[in-house]
Amino acid sequence: MEEIAAKEVQQRDESRELLQKLPAEIGMGGNLLYLYQGFWCPQVSIKGMMLFQQHFKAQETDLLLASIPKSGTTWLKALTYTIVDRSRYSLEKSPLLTIGPHGVVPFLEFDISSENHFQQLDRLPNPRIFGTHSPYPALPCSLKDSAAKIVYVCRNPLDVFISYWKFSVNIPKEEEKHLSLEDAFDKFCQGLHGYGPFWDHLLGYWEASLERPDKVLFLKYEDMKKNGVLYIKKLANFVGLPFSMDEEKQGLAEEISRLCSFESMKSYEATRTGTGPLGIPASAFLRKGEVGDSLNYLTPSMVSRVEYLIQEKLQDSGIADDSSGAKNGAGKTDMHAASTSNTGIPRIAIIFVSMGFSLFFLFKFWQKKKREEQYARLLKLFEEDDELEVELGRRD
Template sequence: MNTAEMFSLTQEMEKSWDNEFQELVKALPKEDGWIGSHLYFYQGFWCPALVLKSFISFQKNFQAFASDVILATFPKCGTTWLKALSYITLYRSHFARDENPLLSSSPHRLVRFLEYDLYLNNPFPDLQNACAYEPRLFATHVPYASLPTSITDSNSKIVYICRNPLDMFISLWLFSTKLRDNNLRPLSPDEAFDKFYHGIYAFGPFFEHVLGYWKASRENPNKILFLKYEDLMEDTNSHLKNLAMFLGVPFTEDEAKQGVVPEIVKMCSFENLKELEVNKKGLHASGIPNADFFRKGEVGDWSNHLTPSMVERLEKLIQEKVNNSGLTFKLSCKTSRIFHPS
């Protein structure tokens, strides 16, 4: 599926909305999205037209099990990596080490999105058969405040990963450029920056999304594990051990002796995943080519793209948004530059 076909799919999705849903949508603020299709402002965030109806179906109909694990992320913050690490860690006892499912399936196929996949064309999908093993493992980009109450009020667990907003913006802009409708002129860096600054992008605003999970994780750390992309890059082994402990499947002494942790880290590394044949071809359920989910995965790449004035404006925005929250962002691994709001 090329970009024109994906854009056409989104248009067809909007046309297929029934009258009742059309009436709901009419009352929502609407903006042009980064790839050309519409964004609708719903429950405090900008929802892509492609998944607006599936998100509402997910929100209304999903019934969480106490054992469920939900991987929650903001787009372009390490979703693919987190899916790979979580899947192999949680289910490692179900397959031989030389039969790793990542060798034959995309992380997005192994850990399926709720709004972008399972509920996309079915308000009541077969969730039990959507997961090869138990406990069930799903993914979502939905903000914490908009999650189904069966998730927030149950004993299910949430793993959230965030990324510094400068790198996230660059990754989002370049990703969107690949997907943008070919019939539209390219989205310039200045236009993208203006939309980003004002929070107008899929599942934005970014800071409200991150802070929702950050505050919830501080209130209930046994339910929500809050990870930072930069910390995970810096010491993947230690954070993987913490992830396994949080998921209730800690690594054993025998596994430590056998080198299972570094083996999983290597298997799930950006470099390895990017070179696997399964990730070089094929499509995600939303129509996005698997290869488009892999670019650089670096920390600090923003310095190659952002102007000094852009950096200054974003740092002021970070200061304004996360001040007094306790949340900090590491902007570069090389310099260990950390942005601490005063």
């Protein structure tokens, strides 16, 4: 025990010494981020990332669920765990209901805090399932070089930003301040958010999925929301546990979809009363889960800025081909101000006031339509074609 305690003290000292040497900046969540191996990482995760790289011994049957924060991490954990453990537990008795997605699928950066804990992972039943926010380049070689499989979920960056900002604002902080929407957005675009830049994080896993599609499955949150059952089957096929004919007839994939829906997960005992990673209330990890909710908060210029960044950062990757021909901006509306003299007739004043209100609402309507058009162009990046339906026998 003394030897283990001494090692943990040494690990803490090493991580503190490292932090003193790393560039640091305030991130979009108001917390301090450190530039570790090319990505802006929260202080709380760097020790775990170091231990992950140094001591994790991958097994051939391991499953790693990867994402940037607020991209559908909780949902992916729930779906994968339920698919993998469906032979062990009936859906009605799933530990998911009482422990929650983050309880059944631990984060390697947060929940495994020492070398000794990594050694204890060998006792877990196969296949072992873990979660991570670590970028692909930061994954240990034992994982990348093994037959272990990785599932990565990405999401439209506009929705990621709003979900991340809302999450940050709702978490009480003692020494950190909450940033305004505008300031936080500027930080996000600079890559100053947990495990950012967003583009580099996404590209690492995207390129790995192209090189080894048998090892890395790249999923898009928007596709999963559009047809959850189809992607549950794809996920089951990828992890080597496809649904049997009997399970197909019983509609088990549909039942899993309902069990793991946002509405259902919010009602779990684990969500209502439990805590998630770092002691944060479990309910904070489930907000809306809607596609396009960011349009209720962002201006057209903000959407345009992200659209430009996507073209700049992803244009040579192949992932943005669907949106490469998007044209910027819809037509602009000219608004003319009207003024009246001090001696104007009240009726005319009322008319002009009414016109002002009409123009105001027309302008707001134009803003909304412009955001929707821009978001639709961005969404093309996060939509698949019909190959999946062909693969699963839905189409000829």
